[in-house]
């Protein structure tokens with residue numbers, strides 16, 4: 001589905017089988033030339049649907065000259081390779097996002113890293129196998145692309161007569177970018193700010209010192225300081241109460257972190273055991289993985305604040321209240 005949001009801007013919505021149900025890509029048309037911001041999910045028929053969407057507003061998929069990616073999660077980037085091959089479009093993203101993409105293409109390394117990371121946080125080999133299967137499925141969907149340009153924070157890009165600024169907003173994903181259009185005063189936010197849910201935060205399995213929550217909250221601050229009138233997110237409706245939404249997301253994390261900390265006492269627990277106490281035992285495999293990720297994110301911050309201890313017992317990390 002394609003919706004015109006201003007004279008030369010369009011939102012392209014595609015359905016997806018995951019819990020968020022749909023994802024938005026955005027399109028800037030400059031005469032015949034097109035720049036696509038994110039690509040949607042590479043499902044059967046997605047490319048044909050995009051072609052039909054563009055035709056319905058008199059645009060041609062073959063005129064996509066540029067693809068800008070907010071981050072390399074499947075639902076945002078998995079058609080980049082297909083489109084690049086078909087149209088010769090240039091692909092631009094952050095260096096860190098490209099690095100992440102390359103990590104996941106080197107399957108053996110990512111699998112090895114994921115196994116050791118989740119084992120150290122108390123997951124069983126069977127649970128880890130289930131996560132690896134998910135990783136493999138996801139990896140298969142992302143079509144291979146080349147990066148033509150690595151975007152940097154505050155870089156000003158120009159497409160035709162439209163200028164926009166790159167804003168580095170790590171947190172939801174390590175190399176996440178937003179794109180700010182100062183004249184129109186709107187922000188293409190990817191998954192940095194969403195209207196209904198707080199964007200998920202995940203550990204970096206290649207860097208255990210990376211603190212997703214602290215990093216994310218700092219990146220929220222960057223948007224608070226923009227003169228931004230409207231946010232066009234990767235999922236859900238556009239929103240205009242930008243700073244109110246940011247305050248809500250901050251409050252959500254504060255509340256959640258406090259809630260998680262209440263489950264810790266002086267008996268050391270693994271992140272997995274804590275997640276099980278908080279989320280229950282009977283979760284599907286993928287939900288277990290999400291529960292552990294969320295738990296780990298808050299534990300990382302509580303540890304950095306000096307509220308809890310982290311120790312290695314045997315081969316697993318355990319956490320206790322201080």
Ligand SMILES: [Zn+2]
Pocket residue numbers: 071073076172173191
């Ligand atoms: Zn995402």
